[in-house]
Every structure is written in structure tokens, then in C-alpha cells.
Amino acid sequence: MKTTLAALKKGQKAIITDLNIDAVPLKLLEMGCLPGNTVELLQVAPMGDPIYINVNESHVAIRLETAREIDVEFIPNSL
Incomplete structure (x- = not known):
């Protein structure tokens, strides 16, 4: 199922x-936020924005606005 990073x-x-x-942002690309890499949602801020993710062994906080621009495919049974 395809969706965006914001839906995790x-x-x-x-x-x-x-x-x-x-x-x-270029900084996210440099940290490994690239097609083919696995991303995991670690935490969501109390008001829902930003979200805290693990991508390429880097922990990064990104805005929902940015997360909506990243298409992902869910890994089955990853919860």
C-alpha cells in the first residue's frame, strides 16, 4: 500500500x-532519506507536528509538511 510518510x-x-x-531539504537527503531506504516513525509531538523518525540509522525530527512530500510503501506487520 502506497502512501506518504505522514501517514505512518x-x-x-x-x-x-x-x-x-x-x-x-537537502539535509534530509544527505542523512539518507532516499528511495529504497527504510524509515521508522519513533515519536509524534503532542500537537502532531513535528514527527521523529529513524532513517539510515539517523534520528531526525521533520515537519508534517515535509513528510507529506515523501512517498512510502508500508512494510507488512511492522507494528
Whole structure:
């Protein structure tokens, strides 16, 4: 099932399939937020934004606005 990074639930893992290169900051790309890499949602801020993810063994907080620009495919039974 394809969706965006913003739709992940805490503890869920997915594989990045595509991203909007113009909307995703270069720093995220340098940290490994690239197609083919696995991403896991670690935590969500109390108001829902930002979200805290693990991608390429890096822990990163990103805004929901940015997460909506990253397409992912859920890894079955990753909760």
C-alpha cells in the first residue's frame, strides 16, 4: 500500500519509494532519506507536528509538511 510518510503510526516501518526533490531539504537527503531506504516513525509531538523518525540509522525530527512530500510503501506487520 502506497502512501506518504505522514501517514505512518508510531513504531511502523516503511520503505521510501519516491520524494519531491524540490520540497525535501537537502539535509534530509544527505542523512539518507532516499528511495529504497527504510524509515521508522519513533515519536509524534503532542500537537502532531513535528514527527521523529529513524532513517539510515539517523534520528531526525521533520515537519508534517515535509513528510507529506515523501512517498512510502508500508512494510507488512511492522507494528
